[in-house]
Amino acid sequence: MNHDISNPKPHATAHPMVPIWVISLTVTLIFLAGVYFDHHSGWFDARVYGPYANAEQVQMYQPLAGAEAERLHGKQVYDAVCGTCHGADGMGMAGKAPPLAGSEWVLTKGFKRLTEIPLAGLNGPVTVKGQSWNASMAAMGAGLNDKDLAAVLTYIRSSWGNKAEPVEADDVKAIRAELAGHAMINGETELKTIPE
Amino acid sequence: MKSSLPIFLAVFVALGASFGGFVFGSISQLGTAKQTLVLNSTETYPVQRTGNATLGLQVYRANGCAACHTEQVRQEGAACELVLMGAGKKPDAVAEVLKEIAPAGGEFSANDLPKTLLRGVTKETADVAADKISTAGGKAEIHISAVGSDISRGWGIRRSVAADYLWDYPVQLGNLRAGPDLANVGVRLADAGIQLRHLYAPRSTVEKSAMPPFHFLFETRKIGATPSPDALPLTGTFAPPAGYEVVPTEDAKNLVAYLLSLRADVPLYEAPFTTAGPAATPTNAPVAAAEPK
Numbered sequence: 001m002n003h004d005i006s007n008p009k010p011h012a013t014a015h016p017m018v019p020i021w022v023i024s025l026t027v028t029l030i031f032l033a034g035v036y037f038d039h040h041s042g043w044f045d046a047r048v049y050g051p052y053a054n055a056e057q058v059q060m061y062q063p064l065a066g067a068e069a070e071r072l073h074g075k076q077v078y079d080a081v082c083g084t085c086h087g088a089d090g091m092g093m094a095g096k097a098p099p100l101a102g103s104e105w106v107l108t109k110g111f112k113r114l115t116e117i118p119l120a121g122l123n124g125p126v127t128v129k130g131q132s133w134n135a136s137m138a139a140m141g142a143g144l145n146d147k148d149l150a151a152v153l154t155y156i157r158s159s160w161g162n163k164a165e166p167v168e169a170d171d172v173k174a175i176r177a178e179l180a181g182h183a184m185i186n187g188e189t190e191l192k193t194i195p196e
Numbered sequence: 197m198k199s200s201l202p203i204f205l206a207v208f209v210a211l212g213a214s215f216g217g218f219v220f221g222s223i224s225q226l227g228t229a230k231q232t233l234v235l236n237s238t239e240t241y242p243v244q245r246t247g248n249a250t251l252g253l254q255v256y257r258a259n260g261c262a263a264c265h266t267e268q269v270r271q272e273g274a275a276c277e278l279v280l281m282g283a284g285k286k287p288d289a290v291a292e293v294l295k296e297i298a299p300a301g302g303e304f305s306a307n308d309l310p311k312t313l314l315r316g317v318t319k320e321t322a323d324v325a326a327d328k329i330s331t332a333g334g335k336a337e338i339h340i341s342a343v344g345s346d347i348s349r350g351w352g353i354r355r356s357v358a359a360d361y362l363w364d365y366p367v368q369l370g371n372l373r374a375g376p377d378l379a380n381v382g383v384r385l386a387d388a389g390i391q392l393r394h395l396y397a398p399r400s401t402v403e404k405s406a407m408p409p410f411h412f413l414f415e416t417r418k419i420g421a422t423p424s425p426d427a428l429p430l431t432g433t434f435a436p437p438a439g440y441e442v443v444p445t446e447d448a449k450n451l452v453a454y455l456l457s458l459r460a461d462v463p464l465y466e467a468p469f470t471t472a473g474p475a476a477t478p479t480n481a482p483v484a485a486a487e488p489k
Contacts, residue, residue, distance in 0.1 A: 046225050047466040049357055051273050060319050061274055063236070063340050063463070063470040072236040079238060 074155025077148045090160040098128035101160035110196040111167045115175045124187025146172040226358050235463035245363050245457045252454025255447045264374035271355030272344035276322040278314040284333035293332040297325045339470040351377040354467040360460045382459040391452045392444050397434040413448035
């Protein structure tokens with residue numbers, strides 16, 4: 001047998017030693033990958049796309065603040081509640097609901113009278129833009145919260161060429177409290193007794 | 197074999213991980229995608245294509261349009277613009293606040309409202325400034341717009357998102373831009389006549405177009421008793437010989453119907469922007485990029 005020790009036969013050891021620097025490098029890389037993942041993955045949220053990093057940022061960039069959002073909020077409520085009769089363009093519907101665009105009952109200086117119409121309902125003859133209407137509207141606004149009602153009234157007062165002061169939720173709250181238990185407003189005769 | 201179990205496990209893990217990442221992951225993320233609502237609206241998006249446009253997608257696919265055209269708009273950032281809408285009852289208090297906020301100073305008169313105070317800022321900055329203004333009794337709006345090189349080229353107003361491709365099968369994303377991006381070609385060039393002429397003779401509508409002419413989607417035929425109402429109005433070197441007319445085939449018409457259906461111009465939750473409200477500045481004004489951070 002050949003016992004040449006300078007040229008030993010290769011053999012596998014049971015537990016090959018991994019250098020410590022390979023282990024620390026691997027752990028560091030895994031950690032950095034984790035940090036990168038946390039910052040850039042959006043955690044697999046289907047609604048997160050670049051350049052937004054996460055769901056909170058997408059939410060933050062929604063154009064939902066300010067007067068425009070208020071107007072859009074009002075439009076949503078209007079389309080769902082009022083628009084079916086008064087029309088998406090505020091022009092009303094023959095025999096059903098009078099127009100809101102340019103209506104003298106909408107473009108009042110204050111908004112107390114206008115706010116009471118959806119809160120109490122209106123039944124009986126009323127003249128709008130020189131045309132007589134005899135229809136009945138249930139208290140459509142009684143089911144809306146103060147914020148929604150204020151938004152929709154502001155929308156009505158500022159759309160389709162209308163220009164009037166906005167309605168605030170606090171005022172709606174006060175008017176609602178004052179009006180509690182009131183029956184439907186009886187046409188133009190009673191409507192005129194309500195201060196603007 | 198001594199180590200068959202470890203080998204089997206290693207293969208299982210490797211294949212399982214790629215299945216999980218490529219198939220299961222994608223399906224659980226976007227597999228249930230359905231129509232959504234346009235941001236701040238009750239309209240659904242995207243609307244189903246017409247029959248012609250659906251057939252046109254197959255013509256688009258068959259002719260390899262996706263080899264040179266992409267259908268994906270990239271977005272590099274989102275920028276906010278702060279616009280003063282009204283000064284309320286205490287204009288002096290608002291002017292005082294504006295001195296802090298706007299680098300241009302707090303000068304404003306009721307006549308030049310709405311006035312842009314800040315441009316190309318992040319949402320945080322805009323939110324803080326808008327809060328200060330509303331505390332002082334004024335009214336400010338924040339306009340959000342997408343920014344990026346694709347967007348400044350006019351290829352779209354926001355990035356493309358998965359919802360845009362809901363009705364596409366197969367999705368024609370493309371990865372080479374030898375030609376312009378087509379994600380919004382229906383918005384950009386909404387004229388079917390120009391689209392048809394461009395397909396027949398690209399250089400008749402775009403002088404330096406590198407697109408090959410697609411003559412085989414058209415029929416050049418002798419003018420019959422009455423000229424076809426569909427015949428292309430071609431002039432100069434592009435015109436067919438006298439007595440002949442160029443009429444689009446069904447394929448060409450379907451392809452154009454598909455191209456005109458490519459419109460991704462509404463804001464979505466995942467790709468928000470402010471739709472043109474009472475604009476204070478022209479929309480083509482340059483907007484500085486701001487990375488949301």
